Amino acid sequence: MKTITRRRGVRLAAIAIAAALSLSACATAGGGAVDASSVTEEERYGGVLNIGLAADPLGVDAAVVNQVWRHVARALSDSLVFLNPETGEFEPWLAKEFTVSEDARTYSFVLRDDVTFNDGTKLTGEVVKANFESLAREGIHSSAKTIVAGISNITIPSEYEIVVEFAEPNAAFLPGLSRAHAGIVSQASAESPVEVRQKSIDGSGPFRLVSYTDNQEIVLEAREDYAWAPDYYDHEGRAYLDGVVYKIIPETAVRNGAVESGDLDFIYWVDGNYIPELEAAGLTVSRSAVNPATGTEWPVNTSSKFLKDVRVRQALQHAIDRDGVVQVTSNGENLVPKGPLSEKNPYFSDQSEFLTYDPDLSISLLEEAGWDEVGADGIRVNAAGERLSLRYPGDGPAETVVQEQFKAIGVELVLDPPLAAEANQKLLSGEYDIAYWYHSSPDADVLRANYGVATGSNRSFIAADDARGQELDALLQEQNTILDKAARQAVVDEAAQILVEDAYVLPIQTDVDVWAYTPKLQDIENNGLDQLLYDAWLLKSE
Numbered sequence: 001m002k003t004i005t006r007r008r009g010v011r012l013a014a015i016a017i018a019a020a021l022s023l024s025a026c027a028t029a030g031g032g033a034v035d036a037s038s039v040t041e042e043e044r045y046g047g048v049l050n051i052g053l054a055a056d057p058l059g060v061d062a063a064v065v066n067q068v069w070r071h072v073a074r075a076l077s078d079s080l081v082f083l084n085p086e087t088g089e090f091e092p093w094l095a096k097e098f099t100v101s102e103d104a105r106t107y108s109f110v111l112r113d114d115v116t117f118n119d120g121t122k123l124t125g126e127v128v129k130a131n132f133e134s135l136a137r138e139g140i141h142s143s144a145k146t147i148v149a150g151i152s153n154i155t156i157p158s159e160y161e162i163v164v165e166f167a168e169p170n171a172a173f174l175p176g177l178s179r180a181h182a183g184i185v186s187q188a189s190a191e192s193p194v195e196v197r198q199k200s201i202d203g204s205g206p207f208r209l210v211s212y213t214d215n216q217e218i219v220l221e222a223r224e225d226y227a228w229a230p231d232y233y234d235h236e237g238r239a240y241l242d243g244v245v246y247k248i249i250p251e252t253a254v255r256n257g258a259v260e261s262g263d264l265d266f267i268y269w270v271d272g273n274y275i276p277e278l279e280a281a282g283l284t285v286s287r288s289a290v291n292p293a294t295g296t297e298w299p300v301n302t303s304s305k306f307l308k309d310v311r312v313r314q315a316l317q318h319a320i321d322r323d324g325v326v327q328v329t330s331n332g333e334n335l336v337p338k339g340p341l342s343e344k345n346p347y348f349s350d351q352s353e354f355l356t357y358d359p360d361l362s363i364s365l366l367e368e369a370g371w372d373e374v375g376a377d378g379i380r381v382n383a384a385g386e387r388l389s390l391r392y393p394g395d396g397p398a399e400t401v402v403q404e405q406f407k408a409i410g411v412e413l414v415l416d417p418p419l420a421a422e423a424n425q426k427l428l429s430g431e432y433d434i435a436y437w438y439h440s441s442p443d444a445d446v447l448r449a450n451y452g453v454a455t456g457s458n459r460s461f462i463a464a465d466d467a468r469g470q471e472l473d474a475l476l477q478e479q480n481t482i483l484d485k486a487a488r489q490a491v492v493d494e495a496a497q498i499l500v501e502d503a504y505v506l507p508i509q510t511d512v513d514v515w516a517y518t519p520k521l522q523d524i525e526n527n528g529l530d531q532l533l534y535d536a537w538l539l540k541s542e
Contacts, residue, residue: 003099004092036522036539041235047538048243049521052255052267056215056248059198061189062180063135063144069180069440070268070513072218072246074530077183077203080109080128081174082230083442085527088346090174093230094123094184094204104169104483111160115228117186118202118209125162129154130190132164135182139194142424142457143441146449147176168455169481171488172445179441180530204228206239206534218246233535234523240537259283259516265538266517266524272331278516286515287333292344292442292528295337295510296398299450299459300503302466304433306388310468313503315365316434318358319409320402326509329397333514337507340447340499341492344510344528347444349493354500355507362409371410380410390433391416393426398508430461434506442528444492448476451504460504472498 051071060076062069082093092098097110115123134140135148152167166173176182186202199212206229207220221243229236247264249255256274258264260281270278270285279285300313307313322336335343339351366372371380371388380388388411392399395415403413413434418426427435437459439446448456453473462469475495482488499505513529520539525532 003097004090039539043540044235044240044522044537045238046240046242047540048245049241049533049536049538050263050265051244051246052249052258052264053246054250054252054255054269057218060209060212060218061185061197061201062183063140064194064198066141066143070529071531072220073180073183074205075207075220075244075533076201076205076209077180077185078115078205078228079179079183080111080177082232083175083178083527084230084232085525085532086232088442090178091230091232094228098174100174100483102483104171104173104481105166107164107173109162109164111162112228113160115204116225117189117204118223119186119188121186121188121202123184123204124159125156126159127187127190128162128184129156130187131182131184134190137194141181143179143439144181147173147179147182150455171480171483172441172443172448175441175443175445207244210243215248217248220244220246229534235535239534241533244533256516259518262518265521266515268513268515270514270516272333272514275331275333275514275516282519283516284519284521286517286524287512289513289515289526289529289531290335290344291342291438291440291511291513292346293342293439293446294340294345294437294450294507295335295342296436296438296508297337297340297450298392298434298436298506298508300506301430301433301435301461302469302504303430303461303463304390306386306390307433309369310502311365311369312371312388314501315362315369315409316406316411317354317500317503317506318356318365319362319405319411320355320506320508321357321405322355322507322509323357324405325398325401328401329509330512330514334512335510337510340496340505340507341444342510345442345444345446347489347492349489349496351496351500354497359405359409366409366411374410378407378410379412387412389414391431392434392436393417393423393432394436402508428457428459435459438511440529444488445480447492447495447499448480451499452476462504468498468502469504472502472504 057068059065059068060072062073078094080095081090084091094115095109096112099108111123132148135144150166150168150170153165155163183203189197189201206226208223210219210221212218222239224238226238255267259267275285300307302308326334326336341348370382373381375381391414394417399415406413450457450459453462454477472495475491479488479491522537523535
């Protein structure tokens with residue numbers, strides 16, 4: 001049994017700061033900013049951080065809607081365990097102690113007894129149980145459902161204890177629990193209809209939700225009684241900021257102008273083409289938020305009549321100039337992938353030898369597979385007169401670049417995006433030859449979640465008679481049963497090689513979430529792609 005306990009004792013009482021919630025951050029009116037090194041801890045309190053979002057996230061609960069885990073959801077709810085961004089280790093948070101059985105089937109948690117939710121109710125084992133059960137409901141996002149999949153039993157030995165048992169070993173449970181998708185909410189929120197908790201939840205986080213106005217703004221304010229941050233942070237008690245306002249500003253030029261003028265303090269997803277302009281305006285640009293999972297990837301439908309042949313899939317793999325994709329889509333800010341896992345994933349291994357850009361090899365593979373004639377339109381045909389035409393559910397910049405690269409080897413990529421409301425269902429329907437996906441969990445098990453057959457989404461539609469695919473599935477299932485890091489790494493490496501060597505997936509690029517913000521903003525951090533606001537603070541004017 002492996003037991004992890006909280007190292008620090010009871011936290012200091014929350015520091016009460018009487019500061020009015022304002023919709024503007026601390027401006028440097030008439031004077032320069034104070035040197036950050038001279039600011040005492042008590043002087044850091046106060047101010048409201050204004051953040052610009054490119055689109056309404058459609059909710060505040062990461063268990064229900066996608067992408068909100070990057071920002072709002074992480075500020076509103078805490079997790080049982082914390083992933084230390086410096087060490088990569090899992091540490092206590094709402095659980096002051098946790099134990100994992102040697103077979104990775106049983107997880108035991110001893111909870112803090114001083115945690116309350118925004119509605120005033122207390123954290124208990126029963127509340128955590130209600131949270132886990134709620135994640136299995138209809139309408140919960142797939143990323144959250146995956147975390148609790150396979151739970152066979154939950155017991156509550158005492159008020160502040162909970163034991164979770166799995167039918168099969170599950171080495172990925174702690175990484176899943178650390179994400180905002182599994183942020184613990186009050187029992188009332190956990191049991192609320194999905195459409196209710198999507199727009200309003202009561203978490204135990206350092207901030208509470210004040211208001212949510214569709215397509216306009218989301219307003220948070222600091223909880224004065226917050227006193228259970230992870231030991232990783234530099235201070236105790238409430239957050240330094242008085243509040244956070246997320247403003248929905250779809251137009252890139254308007255959003256950039258707002259952060260340059262000081263109307264906003266921070267913007268996400270900065271287009272690489274605008275970085276020189278933002279830096280010239282005196283803004284801080286951060287490239288530290290790198291996807292710790294898989295990045296942007298294109299699962300290949302091996303049930304497609306054209307793509308059952310591994311040679312055709314490999315031809316596509318080597319037809320992609322990933323350097324060119326990264327340059328066009330992000331002005332070189334994103335990373336060229338070196339395998340199915342991001343370099344920030346703790347189980348990354350370099351598989352770039354199977355991802356080389358080699359269109360001559362691609363053409364040779366296609367000809368060997370029987371696609372040795374090129375029609376008048378430049379697209380290859382086989383002996384049956386069928387054109388090598390593949391359907392894809394998107395039409396963004398990366399897709400357009402790859403479309404041209406495929407055309408250069410005689411393959412047509414038809415860009416045919418579905419309606420947004422139908423996208424998730426259609427990606428798993430098998431009607432596309434190639435699809436897309438994006439995952440953010442910092443663990444190797446994202447590969448099983450995406451490509452596993454026995455358990456997982458089987459996004460490559462691996463058939464029972466696909467021997468290589470079944471070998472891959474066996475490895476993906478096995479890695480999730482192993483707690484020893486080195487032993488698990490060896491199995492993951494084998495699976496990663498098969499995924500790209502046999503082109504069950506086409507890695508496209510590793511996403512870097514570029515941030516631009518006022519130099520007044522200090523100690524803004526990320527945990528993978530999750531934004532951490534607890535330690536953040538704003539310099540005040542002299």
